Amino acid sequence: xxxxxxxxxxxxxxxxxxxxxxxxxxxxxxxxxxxxxxxxxxxxxxxxxxxxxxxxxxxxxxxxxxxxxxxxxxxxxxxxxxxxxxxxxxxxxxxxxxxxxxxxxxxxxxxxxxxxxxxxxxxxxxxxxxxxxxxxxxxxxxxxxxxxxxxxxxxxxxxxxxxxxxx
Amino acid sequence: xxxxxxxxxxxxxxxxxxxxxxxxxxxxxxxxxxxxxxxxxxxxxxxxxxxxxxxxxxxxxxxxxxxxxxxxxxxxxxxxxxxxxxxxxxxxxxxxxxxxxxxxxxxx
Numbered sequence: 172x173x174x175x176x177x178x179x180x181x182x183x184x185x186x187x188x189x190x191x192x193x194x195x196x197x198x199x200x201x202x203x204x205x206x207x208x209x210x211x212x213x214x215x216x217x218x219x220x221x222x223x224x225x226x227x228x229x230x231x232x233x234x235x236x237x238x239x240x241x242x243x244x245x246x247x248x249x250x251x252x253x254x255x256x257x258x259x260x261x262x263x264x265x266x267x268x269x270x271x272x273x274x275x276x277x278x279x280x281x282x283x284x285x286x287x288x289x290x291x292x293x294x295x296x297x298x299x300x301x302x303x304x305x306x307x308x309x310x311x312x313x314x315x316x317x318x319x320x321x322x323x324x325x326x327x328x329x330x331x332x333x334x335x336x337x338x
Numbered sequence: 339x340x341x342x343x344x345x346x347x348x349x350x351x352x353x354x355x356x357x358x359x360x361x362x363x364x365x366x367x368x369x370x371x372x373x374x375x376x377x378x379x380x381x382x383x384x385x386x387x388x389x390x391x392x393x394x395x396x397x398x399x400x401x402x403x404x405x406x407x408x409x410x411x412x413x414x415x416x417x418x419x420x421x422x423x424x425x426x427x428x429x430x431x432x433x434x435x436x437x438x439x440x441x442x443x444x445x446x
Binding site for chain 2: 173174176177180183184187188191196199200203206207213214217218219221222226229230233234237238240241242244245260262263266267268270271272274275278279282285286287292293296301304305308309316323328330331334335
């Protein structure tokens with residue numbers, strides 16, 4: 172089982188590398204889809220079954236398809252490859268490496284300061300189905316953020332339709 | 339090999355993947371000139387944040403609060419993608435390009 176998780180992580184990182192480096196935006200967005208699938212498998216192994224399903228539905232089925240639609244609608248991109256991103260990669264590369272390293276160190280330090288779970292508790296957490304628990308939490312202690320996010324989604328939907336309206 | 343397997347299934351493995359995805363997202367945002375390319379980088383960054391929340395939720399707290407925050411991140415990313423793509427399409431109609439360097443109307 173650990174081997175599957177390791178392969179999923181390698182797959183995710185490799186897809187993300189292609190997303191960041193591929194000069195053609197169309198291929199980059201297709202590999203973003205693969206990276207999202209890898210992250211969904213990682214969620215599954217972290218005991219987040221509901222989140223893994225939501226990741227597939229929202230990201231793979233929604234966001235990536237939306238991005239592909241936008242690329243198709245502005246389709247001159249097929250021909251023009253973004254070769255200009257090769258010009259200045261040193262400073263962003265150093266900056267990104269620094270931020271990633273700092274993030275890992277900081278979160279690692281934080282993880283060390285928090286108490287560990289026992290292996291039995293970990294197995295129990297992974298084995299518990301989360302859908303009912305998350306539903307109860309969303310309509311219980313997280314009711315206010317839940318309502319706020321519904322208003323945000325409605326506003327985003329109306330705003331997007333208004334922005335993309337025909338003349 | 340065993341070492342690598344135990345690392346990948348530990349909290350540190352998740353944190354490493356999250357940090358790598360975050361760094362790649364930052365790199366993508368900074369280097370790409372295409373507005374949709376920048377959007378791809380932002381999605382990577384948001385996903386990295388979600389991975390970290392889920393990892394801490396499993397390995398340290400044992401509660402589902404981290405997963406709920408990750409769900410909110412996911413929904414915000416969806417709303418952000420919809421609005422950003424509407425803006426990009428509008429911009430394309432205005433300028434016939436989606437090069438982010440051309441978006442300097444407000445700069446005057």
